[in-house]
Amino acid sequence: MTTSSPGSSRLPTSSRDAEPVAPTPLDVAAAFDTSPVGRPLAASPPRPPRASAGDDADVADQEDLADRVVAAVLAVPGVVRLHAGAFGEVATYLPGRAVTGVRLRPDEAEVHLVVSAGRPIPEVAGNVHEAVRALVSEPVHVFVEDVEPPPT
Template sequence: MTPDAVAIAAAVAGLPEVAGPHGGRIGEIATLLPGRRVAGVRVADGDVTVGVVLRYPATVAEAVSAIRGALGPLDRPVRVYVGDVAAPTTS
């Protein structure tokens, strides 16, 4: 069964380590669906790639672990691409 790109994007968006999706250097991390594009998730035959903007001060290792944990077991490897780090917000 093909993983659901919309469900993956929603699961990743809710993580405290993730500030938002990242589409890759030229927008290549995306899934095209009828009438819409899911940026930051590419579901391919051999793997799933998730592109994110990291929320400072989370580390890449923390983010990768959280993302893989949120997605649970899939029928293919999950690759995580960190495209940027969001500056800390002052409040």
């Protein structure tokens, strides 16, 4: 049996009920529009005002770039999903959200991912590197954090 109150999600009340499942980075990435604006499809909290219009443009560019990197990485055959790192520390932090598995810095770009065991790991990593390299001017580092068996 489940119970809910106004404004809350339905949560199981007994051990027989299924536990809520946290979304994977792939689920989170799929929730974002890959349009040039790169805004989330879901409603997000209002953003605080910025000091200048130049700052807004920089943030919008960073959001667009992070979303394009995620889309490019997930499009590479053999990539299962992005990985947030051993302690969940790998992310690009943006106003109101974080893009996990991708760390964009002024001096480098990092991509942490999970690959399918059915594909050659060096080939997948190389293809990810090339896909991201086409989007950023900084050096790109690809980290394969885990390998998962292919779906049956």
